[in-house]
Amino acid sequence: MERAKKPAAIPVSPIQPTPQVSISDDSSRVTASLPTGERVDILLYGATVISWKSANGKENLFLSSKASLDGSKAVRGGIPIVFPVFGPPKSDHATSRLPQHGFARISRWEYLGKSSSESSTLPNSKGDASVKLDFGLSDSMIDSSNWDYPFNLTYSVTLSQDSLETSLVVRNTGASNYGFQVLFHSYLVVDDITKTTISGLEEAAFVDKTQGAKEVEPAKKPISIGSETDRVYTLPSENTITVSEQGTQRYEITRDMLSDVVVWNPWVEKAKSMADFGPDEGYKQMVCVEAGSVSVWNTLDAGETWEGQQRIKVL
Ligand code: TA6
Secondary structure (H helix, E strand, O other), rough: OOOOOOOOOOOOOOOOHHHHHOOOOOEEEEEOOOOOEEEEEEEEEEEEEEEEOOOOOOEEEOOOOOOOOOOOOOOOOEEEEEEEEOOOOOOOOOOOOOOOOOOHHHHHHEEEEEEEEEOOOOOOOOOOOEEEEEEEEHHHOOOOOOOOOEEEEEEEEEEEEEEEEEEEEEOOOOOOOOOEEEEEEEEOOOOHHHHOOOOOOOOOOOEEEEHHHEEOOOOOEEEOOOOOOEEEEEEEOOEEEEEOOOOEEEEEEEEOEEEEEEEEEHHHHHHHOOOOOOOOHHHHHHEEEEEEEEEEEEOOOOOOOOEEEEEEOOO
């Protein structure tokens, strides 16, 4: 017999799909994906992002076909972390015994965990819109014979539906101050470098490393690339950088506390000269647009903290 007054069913919202995070069986890499299909892969070696795919499966980061992914050397591609020195070590400085671009990209970081955004309650929501992965590196984890300044780094990678954010927190855990440089060495995929332009730098002076670090006045026009290009632009973090192809915007890079932007393409000869750069023609499908703070030494007093961040949005 039916009960006279059966209580109404309790409305239960459908379980929202959530981001998935996994660690490889050999504990060498962390993978995160959103319910909508975006995905990021990060090696614990160097906390190097080696792949960032949009929901349609399109790869946004260039990774050399000859890149070492076994921890034997810095990864040629993705987003290597440059810290505490950019470029060759400076002879008269605390970084003088470090390798080019410092130790962060060639150290094994630890995975600290994940956090995801609140599930969207909007109708037809596709679940969590982002996931943040944290990684840590400290002086106890490196060979301090070449850098004996106590530090603690926390590197965060946030995957959202239309962007990837990387941020670095630097803590001086020692008793004396020191200076550091930092940069996210992002290798972006393009279809054809000869049809690519970079805007947002028109008003910025730059140092041209292909001309012996010559200081060059602002070009007053978007950058196009037709030869080896290796430039350090200095401009306020508020300026957005846009990478376009055949007039269509492809990436937008915004920055916080990172007042330099390096633009690099090795072109034919330099690409061939790098044993881990492949294929030889690969320079046609990539451009490095690197947000950093490298034209000054960022000084941290004992106990102080510094944070810098970039966001690469796919347009
Ligand atoms: O960011 C540009 C740059 O400093 C270039 O001068 C070139 O050396 C590039 O980095 C790659 O450096 P790497 O040490 O990874 O070979």
